[in-house]
Amino acid sequence: MSKNERLQSTIAIFIATIALMISVWQGCEQRRHNRLSVRPLLGFETISHNDTRSIKLMNSGLGPAVIESFQIGLDGKQLDAESGNPWRPVIDARNLRGKYSAMYYFAEASIIKPEETYSLLTWTPGDTLALGITISIRYQSLYEEDYTITESF
Known part of the structure; x- marks a missing residue:
């Protein structure tokens, strides 16, 4: 193999390596x-x-959210959607019977589509604006990437 052929082979290998990278x-x-x-x-x-x-x-994102868990924290206790409606203890503890007009929660494997909005709780607050609760939602993307959102109200 001549020097010129070796040089061409080396350049071809170098270019192929760069193209692969x-x-x-x-x-x-x-x-x-x-x-x-x-x-x-x-x-x-x-x-x-x-x-x-x-x-x-x-859901302000571009893909659907697959709910893994929906929990409400009330006075240090986690209320899980899998054990029934987690809003019921909140309604009772915060004296909201007859003062709420909507309540919604998500069971495991529920899907929230892009641009969807859900009213989780609508109530007439009376004297108190804050409920003293924490809502925590674990969810996944289509690629099974895990996310969590938690906020206090």
Whole structure:
């Protein structure tokens, strides 16, 4: 093999190696983009309107959120949606019987589509605006990436 042929072979191997590295990098970037393009992004919103107050949950992301768990913390105790309606103890403890107009919770494997909004609780607060509760939701993306959102109200 001549010196010129060896040089050409070395350059070809170098170019092939660079092309392979670029291809791997591009594949990683494409994978990252695909995950971000279907990532759910849950958020809470508290709305006061006239004499009512609402806690709303919305999915502002581009992908669906698959609910793993929905829990409400009340006076240091976790109320789980799997053991029944977790809002009932809140209604009783905060004296909201007859003062609420909507309550919603999510069971395991519930799906929140992109741009969906749910009114979790709507009530007439009377003297107290704060309920003294914590809502915690664990959810996954389509790629089974885990996320958690927790907020106190």
